[in-house]
Each structure stands twice: as C-alpha cells, then as structure tokens.
Amino acid sequence: MNKLYKYYRIALLIIFSFTFYHTVPAQDKLQLSAGGDHGELDFRINWKKYYTYEEWTGIMKDLQEAYPGICDISSIGKSMMGRDQLLLTISNKSTGKHSDKTAMWVDGAIHGNEVNGITCSLYLAWYLLTRYDYDPYVHELVDKYTFYILPGLNVDANNSYVEYPNTPHNPRETYRPEDNDGDGLYDEDLTEDVDGDGELSYMYREDPEGSLRLSADRRRFVDAEEGFEGPRFTRIGSEGYDNDGDGRINEDDIGGPDPNRNYPYGWTLNAGNPYPMSESETRNVFEFQLNHPNIFASFHYHNTGRLIMFQAPPPVSMSSDQRQRLSERTEERLEEMRKENKYAQLFARRVSDEYQHDMDVQEAIVTEGAYILKNYRPVIGGLTGQAHAATYYMLGAYSYLIELWGSPTDLADTNNDGRLSDEEYMKWIDLDLAGEGWKNPHKVNHPDLGEIWIGGSAKKHMQRTPPSRYVEMEAEKNARFVMYCASQFPKVSIDDIKVEALTGDIYRVDVVVENESEYPTSSDRSVQLDRDTPDQLKIKSSGNITLVETSGKEIDEGRRRWYNRSQGNNPEKQLSSGELTRFRLKGKEKRIIRYFVAMDGKKGNAEFILESKTGGSDRESIVIRKD
C-alpha cells in the first residue's frame, strides 16, 4: 500500500513537472507604452564606449548571472594567444533545449579592427535579455528560438584594437606570425605611439621639397601653393619606429591571414592561406556551427560601408547579352516596385529552379532590412572563403554580413556633393564631436628620423569604427533587423481541414498545411546539401477509418505520382503518401495534402499531426459523421 502510494506520488510529480516544463512563464512586467521603460534600467550598460576583452566578457558574465533562466555562457574555444571565445546562448530554458530550437548565429568582429561588431552583438544580447519580461515580441523570440551570440570572434586583435593605440586598419587579422615584407622575420615592425598620446596619427617631416604646409590656424597640413615661402612638409606615414633597422617603418605589422578568407567555401590559397580553417578562432566557430545544425540563419558584423551583404544561390551562366537584358529588365521592374516601396530590392541574378525560392526569400528579407536599417544597401556577398559563404553553401543556413556604419559623409556633407571636404570634416569634428579625434600638429623627437611632426586625425574611431557616441544609434536598428529575421523563422500550422463525402463510405480529406513565415522550413541549399529534414504530416485515426489507395501502410509510389501528375503536379494538392507524408513548406506557402479514407460505421475521428524540425508542430482532429 505504502509502496503504491509512493509510485503514485512520483507519477504525479512527473506529470506536474512535465506540465510545468511546457508552460511558458508569463510576462510579469509587460510594458505596452511606447514611452515606458522596457527593462533597460534593470541592467544598465554605457553604450558610448568601446569595451576591452576583460570588460566585454565581464558584461557577458554579468548578463548571464542576471538572466540565468534565459541565458547561458560558454567558451567555444581559445584564440591563438589563449583567450576564450565566449558565447552567449539566449533561449528560454524552460521551453526546451537550445539545441532543439531553430537558431540564429551572430558573430561580431571577425576582423580585429571592426570592433563595432562587438558592441552591436552585445547590444542585441542585452536587448533580448533586458526586454524579455517587458516586450511581447522579444518574449516570443526568446521562448521559441535560440540566439547564439559571439560578440568578439577575433578576440586577440579585438582587444588590442580597443585597448592600444592603433591605425584604423590594424590589427585586423588573427595573430599567426606572418612575414609581410619577405625579409625573413615575422611581425617584427609594428606601429608605435611615438608621441605617447594614446592615439596613432600621422608623422610628417620638414622638407624644403615637400608639398604640404601648415594651415593658417596651424591645425592641419594642407597643400602648399606654388611659390609658398614658409616651411614645407612631407607626410611620412602612420606613427611608428623602424624596429628591425631595415630603413622602413611599420612594414611588417602584426597579423596573419584574413580570417574572413579562411573558411572552406571558395577558399583560395592567396586570400586564405595557409590552409582552410587554419586559425583557431575561425575553426572554433565553424566546428560549433557544424555541431549545431539547428542554426538556421547567421549574421556576421563588419565595418564599414553600411551594407547588407547577403548570400545568394549560385548564378546560372549567361551570355553577356543575356546578362545585359536581365539587368535592364531588373532595373525596370525595380523602378516599378519602388513606386510602391522605396526600399524594394531586386537583383539581376538568374538562378536555377531548385534555388529560386532562396533567391526570392533573400530579396524579401533584405527589402525589410533596407527598411529597418534605412541607409544600408543590400548587396550579394562574395564567395572566396568568407564565413557567410560557408554558412550558406556548406551548412545551408541563410547568411548575412553587415558592414556597420560608414563615413561621416552622411552627417557632415553640407553641400551635398557626396564627398567630405577638409572644411566639412573639420566642422564635423568641431560641432558634432567637440574636437574629439583630432590632434593638432606638434613636434616630436623620433629616434630613427630625428625631429618630426605628428598630427591630424586620430584615425582609429574616426574612420573604421564610429566615434563611440554613435554606437547605440547603429546597434539599436541592427538588433531589430536580426530580430526581424528570427521572427521570420518558419512557423508551420494546420490551417484548415476539409472533409467531403464521396460515394459510399469513401471520404476525401484535404488538410491545409501552412508556413506563415518568410523563410521556408529548409533552405533550397540545405536540400541540395542533403542537410534538410523534411516536414511531415501524420494521420492517426480511430480504428474504423482507413486510408484507401494504400497497399500496406504506404500508398504505392507509382499511383501517387500518377495522381499528382493528373492534378497538374500542383503543389497545393498533393496526395498523401500514406500515414506519413513528407514535404517541404516554402516561405508563405499553403499546401493541401489530400487523403482518401474509408469509414466503417457511422462515426469516426482522425488526428493530423504536422511536424517540422525548424517550424514547430501542430495537430488538429476531425470527426467524421455519416448522416
């Protein structure tokens, strides 16, 4: 008796926990006022700052501690210099395992110097976490999907770029030693902060033959007019010393191969040497992605240029005439479309039938991207070993490379000629930045060159990465674009079931299955790669309903094909292939799966179960009654 009671209690406990497991926590701080606090005050972060490795990983750890139910932190591996590449996994743990949910991958700053990607991906994580309780849109995304967010990919170079004086271009690559100047030494002549002011600017020397002179206000070097009598200058280059005594300065800066040419797809020796996935930083990422086939789409942040670089299916080859005609036709159609929607996107790329849907989906997605990001321009991405090439072409995941920010031209081009004159630039410095980022020319004693001048733009955050005051402006809309894409992950449902009595005890049952989202349940590419899992519709019935036209359990494949052909192979009216029918739901697709059943008796019921690995599941029951 006692024992039985114990089992009873255990059973109750199991049922209870099972129920609890499937209950989505309520949003106890739901906030619907546009003027309200959406949770940002729960975890404050200063978004007018670039963070060092210690700082940004510290923020990640703190975020995880603050939101343990929806956030995990882990290391996907180590960089060359032994730093952990820390990843945030954001997903409601009580609604299922992160690896079972359709997922978004986001990495920031594969290029060491493009650290705006760190702030943007960190911002996305913070946005999702802090708003989860307040914002129904975010709440649903975090419950249903997984976000894998790696704020710094190239952590060694990322940290150096933020923490130390640097040019806008370095350190860009991973830290594998490389002999850039072919002199037999590796990374031996880096840049140095010669005047010790914490920024890398330009060096000039006095030179009677020089083409420059100081401006009247002595703030910058300008072209010397002919016959100018005063001191003349020549620009030497970025601040630095001649470390190896070869007479050249900064000629072998740190950094090996370009990590974004190091991925296997379209890899070339010249761009991605020494070998595909040679860098631990990129290899760790790709291994993680390979081991997480639930990743459905990916974002990769770069600077600069305000681009949405999306990966498109392979083009079919065309003659130059055909190409010409296609691009003209595309232009015309685009002009027409833009009368309705100025953000409309259409690309002059012809793809084969099996890839057409991917092309259509990507055009639809980046159209919304152009709307959300406003002054960003969608373009088709390259295929020479980039991360986004591998994610689409090898894993079948939709991929996007975002070139964050651009130049200050948008902000300071007063005369609207599309360029920034020196005067416009100085105005931007003075009025917008209150003088930040500018170094007035001053004399310095250089151990290799003697007396020189240093001055001009403190280039780092003035050119490659935006001044920190613009970080949040960039991050907020980019977070929204990533979330928009996640919101378009496939969502399948049974839309309707129609039953029609035919002769005798035979009924026709049309089950309408639907994917309401922009993305299909598997990309065209994943189908080609055989990495897809088809959606399936199962029928279960009370004993008195049986599928007709079945031999054994499965309908004879030949008859099914004959039937489908007779229906004009209309994907909207496919005959079921038996108790289990497999198909792929494209984006925004409705499809009818037709069953012929025979019912023995007056009343019976059937249940249809729709399952999609990426798009969720649904079930619907019907009752058939004979009058």
Added chain:
Amino acid sequence: MPGKSTLKIINAVSGLICIMLISTVTSEAQKVPISFDNYHGYTATVSYLKKVNNAYPGITELMQIGESTMQRPLYVLVISNMNKGTTLDRHIRLRNKRKENIQNVPEMKIHQGKPGHFISGSTHGNEYTGTEVCLYIIDKLVSGYGNNAEITGLIDSVAFYICPVINPDGLYNSVDRGIAQRSNSMLKDDDEDGKINEDGPDDINGDGFITRFRYKDDKGRYIIDDIDPRLMVRIGRNDTTDKQRYSVIYEDIDNDGDGKRGEDRESGIDLNRNYPEGWWKDNGFAGGSGDYPLSAPETHAIAEFFTNYRNILMAQFYHTSGGFTFRPMGTAPHPSLDQKDVAVYDFIMGKKYLEIIGEDVPESWKNPGNIDKYKKELAPGDADKYSKARGYILPRGWRVSYNEKSDKRYSYGMATDWLYAQYGIYSITTELWNPEADIPGIKIDENGNHRLSTMRAVLKYQDDTYDGELFIDWQPFKHPELGEGEIGGWKPPVTRNNALPGNVLENVCEKHWKFELFRAGLLPSIRISDIKTSIIYTGNGNEASAEKNKGEFIIKEGKGKGKGKYNIIAIEARVENTGALATNLAKGEDLPGNRQDVVWLIPEDKDAKFIEGKPATSIGSLAGRQKIPGVKTKPSMKKLKWIIATEKNSPVRIVVSSLKGGTVVKEITIK
C-alpha cells in the same frame, strides 16, 4: 630572441658543445637497438622514438605536433645537429618595440635554419610498412652520425623531420589490436542507436587473433583457389562458376543485437582525401573526405606542422602497396605542374628511383637533351596527349595518379598534390611493397592471373621461410548468426598488403632509405664567399653623415660631441648555392608563406647608415649546381655590394636567409 646575451658567446659555447658532442657520438654507433622481425605498431614506435631522443639529445628533438581523435599523440622526430647552424632572428636585435609586447612570434629553432626533409608513414593505418621504413631511416641516421661522413654531413646541414605515424588510431587498431583500419578513428554512431562505436569486429573463436570467417553462400563473391585452397579468390558479380560460392567477412558477431555486424566501427575518414588541394568538386559540393578540408585532427596537425616548418623542401608519404612512386599531380593534369619541376622529379628523382627498384629507365630520361626526338617518335602513336607533350609515357615505377589515358582526375584532396601545389615542396607518395621485386628469389608462375600467382607465391614463401607461422589455416567454426563455416587467414598484423616482417621488410627499408638519402643529398646549401671590404673614407672624431651623389661622397660633419671615429666602407660578397637543387621549386617563391632568399647586412653600430645597398636585399631563388636536363636555370650565385657609414672597428655581419635553402652567417672585421 637575440639580445638576451651576446651572440659571440652563444657561438663560442655552441661550438664547444658541438665538438664535445661529435667526440661522444663517434664512440658509439647504435645506441638503441631495433629489429624488424615484427611490426612496431603505434606503442612500440612511440617508445622507440622516445628512446632515440633520449640517447641522441644533440642531434634529435621529439616534437608532438598534435593528437588523434582518440587522443594519441602525433610525433615528429627531428634529426639534425642542434648545435650547428643559425637562424635570422638570432642576429637582429629589434629596437623600440611596441609597448603592448605581444608574444605571438616564437623563437626560431636551429633546425629551421636548414633545408628540411619530411618522411612519413601510416597515413592509412593498415599500410604500416611505411612506419617501419621510417624507423629504419631513423636508425640509419642516428647510428650513422659520426661514423659515416655522408650521414654526418647531412645531419649537420639538413633537418630530417620523420613522422612514422600520421594516423595513430588507424595504426594502433591495425597492428596493436590486429583489426585493420585504413581511416582515422571517429567517435560516431553510424546506426543511430545512441551508442558510439559499439559494434566492431570480434575474436569469436578466441584464438587471440581477428582473422576472417568464410561460409558457403550462394550469393557470395569468393571461391576457393584450386591450387592453394587456403586462398580465397574474388570473382565478379556477374561471373558464373560451377564451384561453391563463399562469403568472406571479418571475424565478427552482432554485438548490439541489431541484426547488423560491424556497422558501428571506430573507422572514420580517409586521411589522404582530407587535404585542401582539389578537395572540392567543380559543382561546388564536397569531393574529398570529412566535413571540410583538414577537418580531421591528424591532417590538421600535419598542415599546421608544414605551416610552421616552411624550411621543408622534400616530403615523402609512405603507403602500400605496389612498389612504385606517385609524384604529383593526381587531381589535375600534367600542365598544372611547372615543367622545371617535372624535370627535377622525373629526370633526377624518378631516374634514381627506377634504378633502385630495378626497373628500366625510359630512354628519353637518359638523354633528356634529345627530348624533341622522343616527342617526334611518340607523336604518331596512340599515346595520350600529356605523354606526347612530355616526350615519354611515365613508367610503372614512377607515375602520377591522374589518369592520363582517359584524362580523368584521381580522387580528391591528397597530401602529395597539396604540398607540391600549395607549399612548393618536392612531395611524393611511395606505394611500398611489391613481392615480386622485394622477396629475393620468389618464383611467380608467369601463366594465368598474375595477381593470383603472386598471392600463391607469397603464401608459399611464408610456408618455406617462416614455417607457415604467418598464416592461420582455416578451422571449422559455427557462427552464432551465420552457422557453419571456417575461420582462418593471415595472422594479424601480417597481411598481403604489407612487406612480410624480417628480411623481406628490411629489404624494402634498405631500398627506400637509399632513395631518401639520395634525395636529402640534393638539398640546397648556401655559402657566403669572396668577401671584400675597403675603407673609402675615415672620419675624424665627430658625428657625420655621408651621401653618395653622382659617384662622389659628400661628407657632412656634425656638430657637438662626437661619438667616436667612423668609416665609410664598401663591402662586396658572393652568395651561392652549392647544393644540387635550387632553393625553391619553380613557382615556390611566389606561394603565400614562401619568399625569396634574403641577404642581410647587419652592422653592430645601430646608427650605421646605408649609402648604397639596403640592410635586407631580396635576391630571388638561387639555382642549384646540378644541371637540370632540358631546363635553363637561374644562376646559382649572386654578387652583392653595400657602402655603409659606421663606427670605426665596429663589426658587421652578413646573414643569408633562404626559407628552404637554409640560413648562414659570416662575420666581417674591417681593416
């Protein structure tokens, strides 16, 4: 990095150590005995490498270059005089370094300043004859040091990188456990039953060996040989026979009771299809093995090793069997190679290889100067277009895996192609073991099927020479799932795909040691000679600078306190390669990661000024001394001239650094 102590002291001390070392080495020969009566497998190979490294510390270094899937280390044994030679970074003191102090550049090892020769075995775990050849070569090298002038000279001037086992798990399973495994290991669940690698072969009759089980099966693909009933003869799917058909499987039962046998083995991917050259199909889908090129931990370790040891110019990957050598390429046709490289491969290496294995050398290789004549002879015949373009059909013993007749690539992602095309290395793959050539006095019936006759002869040979110890005769056995049958076959790890242990194996080793010794002898060797210095001007105690203007020196004497007297000196030197081959392959210096040879002139005086010439001068590649038949080579010598202004009596040194040709230094005292 240099600068920790003065370089002169280092040189003096190392010279002393060097002398002491040679005197100790000469007194003993083979300090670590080795026998080839059994295959070493993984465990014994590793213990041998460690013993050799302990016994010969001055001329060896044991490097762990990675780990297999099952966490077994991959080792490379470096054999080179560790007290002779130099590297560029020992001579250049970096100044005013960035405060950040990033430590990403390791100090160069002394052997990186010498041309490298890589030799490896057991890429395929079941092709372990190559591991034995590697061990044989190690033994010959270390025990020959100090006893044999040629070997001593090579160990002083060359770096041998010997990796006896590229596939530790495959070799371990094949030899140490006796379950042949070509691929690497992989933790996987083929049958998706949630268990990893749970259903491999089994020793079902408990005799300590996993051999074969043969059973009568009307759909079987084997019949018993008429002449030697121990042999199973494979027949074609559509062949008819009135004999009893058999199936032959591994000794194996269904461990997990899922109705399948051996469906979830440790076996992973073919490592020699996992390299980046020619891995992709033209249609953008994977052609080679693995999820991506170099996805396997073993190939990844090899790639990282070659990336860090760019001084390697020769490479050998031993496989079995056949008794011939593949030179590149397999994935691309003949024109993908540079013709200068082809000439070195075929006329120099190929010719020697054929002589060693006792195969006829093509007439055109003996007279490459007359190649046009041979081209004319081939032109009207039905030879393939590549042979016609070359002037010869590649012989059996020295070939490419590309199918020149049908103009089709052979497979995807192979090591030899990769190292040639992407690293600029004379890489080859030798398929060891040809019973006909390697078993002295073997008698093979010339009539009928040659392969079958060879199998019979080898089996007969082991009866006579090994008292039949290598083959387990078939014994009846009742298989729990398949019923009556017999168990028997070659006694693991002996198979017909590897040279029989003992004398036969040693015979194979000796031939290939000779060939690799020959190849090592071809490596470049850099010398600096004919140094001439002359003082053009002597200063008088003040700082000064000098410029050369239209052949005249303009001396500007400085103000203030002088640092001391200074000179303006002209320095001339001659840099030459006295080795047989050039310091780079034809396209080698342009490959990313490679470079031109560089000559540095390094004045001790850090304020020295260069008036003519530069501190670092790139000089391209230096050709070797050996005339390459049919190929016009670059000069093997370069003359350089500098004029510098430097403190009086301050020494200057010349360092020539060739990535693949070695680094040498000469100190100059100016009088």
